[in-house]
Amino acid sequence: MNDLLPCPFCGDKNPQTYSDNFGQFSQIVCADCETETAWYDSEEELVAVWNRRADDESKAQEMRKLLSEFAAFSISDYKTLDKLCKDYLALKKRARTLLTEQPKATGENND
Numbered sequence: 036m037n038d039l040l041p042c043p044f045c046g047d048k049n050p051q052t053y054s055d056n057f058g059q060f061s062q063i064v065c066a067d068c069e070t071e072t073a074w075y076d077s078e079e080e081l082v083a084v085w086n087r088r089a090d091d092e093s094k095a096q097e098m099r100k101l102l103s104e105f106a107a108f109s110i111s112d113y114k115t116l117d118k119l120c121k122d123y124l125a126l127k128k129r130a131r132t133l134l135t136e137q138p139k140a141t142g143e144n145n146d
């Protein structure tokens with residue numbers, strides 16, 4: 036698959052494309068940071084989603100904010116693996132949502 040922009044979160048220049056066993060759905064995964072898109076049955080749409088998000092500076096800013104919040108956590112406050120993993124997965128889910136959500140309609144503003 037051509038024309039994929041680098042991963043917006045880690046800058047990896049070699050995102051991988053995977054297809055399901057039936058060749059019907061595909062997704063793009065960053066092998067470095069494991070960011071992944073949803074599954075799409077249209078290669079054109081899949082590439083557009085990956086590349087569109089890569090150009091979206093407001094989403095990049097939001098992700099920088101999320102990561103800085105995560106970095107500010109005191110890891111020693113986590114007494115259990117369960118809680119640590121839950122917070123990590125919640126962050127990962129928010130990153131994935133940023134990656135795959137559709138652009139906001141014109142005029143919508145969540146400030």
Ligand SMILES: [Zn+2]
Pocket residue numbers: 042043044045046047065066067068069070
């Ligand atoms: Zn990455």
